[in-house]
Amino acid sequence: MIETARGIIAANGLRSLKVRDVAEAADCSIGSVYNEFGDFDGLILTVNRETVQALTARLVAVPAEDPVRQLHGLAEAYLTFAADHANLLRSLFEHRMEDDRPFPEDILKMVMQAFALMHEPMVRLLPDRKPEEVALLARMMFSAVHGIISLGLEERMVAVPPEKLRQQLAQFVDTHLAGLGIAVDKPRDGEV
Amino acid sequence: MIETARGIIAANGLRSLKVRDVAEAADCSIGSVYNEFGDFDGLILTVNRETVQALTARLVAVPAEDPVRQLHGLAEAYLTFAADHANLLRSLFEHRMEDDRPFPEDILKMVMQAFALMHEPMVRLLPDRKPEEVALLARMMFSAVHGIISLGLEERMVAVPPEKLRQQLAQFVDTHLAGLGIAVDKPRDGEV
DNA sequence: ATACATTTTGAACAATGTTCATTTTCAACC
DNA sequence: GGTTGAAAATGAACATTGTTCAAAATGTAT
Numbered sequence: 312m313i314e315t316a317r318g319i320i321a322a323n324g325l326r327s328l329k330v331r332d333v334a335e336a337a338d339c340s341i342g343s344v345y346n347e348f349g350d351f352d353g354l355i356l357t358v359n360r361e362t363v364q365a366l367t368a369r370l371v372a373v374p375a376e377d378p379v380r381q382l383h384g385l386a387e388a389y390l391t392f393a394a395d396h397a398n399l400l401r402s403l404f405e406h407r408m409e410d411d412r413p414f415p416e417d418i419l420k421m422v423m424q425a426f427a428l429m430h431e432p433m434v435r436l437l438p439d440r441k442p443e444e445v446a447l448l449a450r451m452m453f454s455a456v457h458g459i460i461s462l463g464l465e466e467r468m469v470a471v472p473p474e475k476l477r478q479q480l481a482q483f484v485d486t487h488l489a490g491l492g493i494a495v496d497k498p499r500d501g502e503v
Numbered sequence: 504m505i506e507t508a509r510g511i512i513a514a515n516g517l518r519s520l521k522v523r524d525v526a527e528a529a530d531c532s533i534g535s536v537y538n539e540f541g542d543f544d545g546l547i548l549t550v551n552r553e554t555v556q557a558l559t560a561r562l563v564a565v566p567a568e569d570p571v572r573q574l575h576g577l578a579e580a581y582l583t584f585a586a587d588h589a590n591l592l593r594s595l596f597e598h599r600m601e602d603d604r605p606f607p608e609d610i611l612k613m614v615m616q617a618f619a620l621m622h623e624p625m626v627r628l629l630p631d632r633k634p635e636e637v638a639l640l641a642r643m644m645f646s647a648v649h650g651i652i653s654l655g656l657e658e659r660m661v662a663v664p665p666e667k668l669r670q671q672l673a674q675f676v677d678t679h680l681a682g683l684g685i686a687v688d689k690p691r692d693g694e695v
Numbered sequence: 696a697t698a699c700a701t702t703t704t705g706a707a708c709a710a711t712g713t714t715c716a717t718t719t720t721c722a723a724c725c
Numbered sequence: 726g727g728t729t730g731a732a733a734a735t736g737a738a739c740a741t742t743g744t745t746c747a748a749a750a751t752g753t754a755t
Binding site: 697698699700701702703704705706707708709710712714715716717718719720722723724 | 738753
């Protein structure tokens with residue numbers, strides 16, 4: 312059932328998700344969807360929850376030996392995930408809830424955890440700066456990467472080919488690290 | 504009528520925009536809304552069009568004497584606009600059309616024009632690089648700024664206070680320019 | 696004043712999220 | 726095995742909202 316919903320969102324975007332379609336595909340009644348998830352938002356949030364989990368899993372799997380490589384790896388993992396699951400990520404970041412119900416605590420926490428994954432390598436690279444300051448820098452860098460990727464993949468606008476985006480992202484990370492006073496002269500794998 | 508629609512979106516988000524509300528507020532029939540805008544998307548797009556125009560106007564108004572100051576000004580103008588009209592900007596970037604109708608050409612063009620405003624000062628700062636390369640750098644920088652601002656202002660997540668965001672943005676621009684090999688040692692107005 | 700064009704109207708329709716009384720399922724107990 | 730009561734599943738009915746379109750209202754030219 313979640314599987315079906317995710318399939319529909321991934322294939323045609325959140326807007327095309329319909330309760331009736333999910334019920335039919337799952338071979339159960341409409342009411343059952345409501346018994347399971349409470350309401351439509353509940354279903355969407357369940358899919359979104361799994362999306363963050365999948366994303367976080369990818370990010371956590373990035374090797375952590377060399378902090379610079381790790382940052383590149385995180386950015387690239389994010390890009391790969393975003394390119395493969397553009398609609399799922401959009402659902403996560405763009406879905407607004409009914410009324411003004413609060414954003415679920417656990418999803419928020421997981422997103423923050425994903426954000427925080429850039430924190431550790433940044434601390435290693437900037438041992439002299441205050442932790443709070445580094446936390447801000449890390450969040451900023453994550454946000455910047457997010458912006459580059461999400462606008463870059465936006466089909467409505469002129470979408471950049473993922474391969475090209477990958478190069479740009481790597482360049483961005485390098486440039487930004489250089490700006491922070493971190494030397495990155497040795498080219499890494501797969502860089503042009 | 505557009506005014507009403509914009510008001511509703513700005514106040515409560517795109518989701519709460521209803522044809523009937525607009526018709527009632529404009530003191531006309533539902534049908535008239537359709538005669539005027541074709542369909543619901545037409546109304547939304549009209550509001551979005553004016554949003555890009557307003558944003559572009561703000562960005563164009565940024566002084567262009569010193570390129571570094573100009574870049575800071577552009578980022579700050581974007582932030583100010585985003586903070587003042589968060590829901591309108593979201594409507595512009597997040598609204599998906601029915602089916603797969605194409606994104607209107609003119610809006611796309613205006614967004615690109617806004618993107619391109621970072622191009623000129625970047626060319627001035629990097630006279631030795633190839634124009635296409637600078638265009639990519641400019642778009643990347645714009646996207647990064649967009650990401651920092653849109654995630655930063657996201658109330659669902661932990662929103663950063665605009666004042667704090669302003670500082671971070673300025674720091675980001677400085678860092679990035681430094682990474683590009685551009686010296687920025689003189690503090691600018693209003694910087695902490 | 697008449698005839699034709701244009702605009703406006705809002706009732707009816709279609710799509711879709713939501714509810715809830717009813718039915719079905721199923722386990723526990725005698 | 727039959728009875729019973731809780732739990733789960735059902736889908737018809739409802740509420741909201743985008744959309745259509747025949748009819749009415751308005752405007753204009755002759």
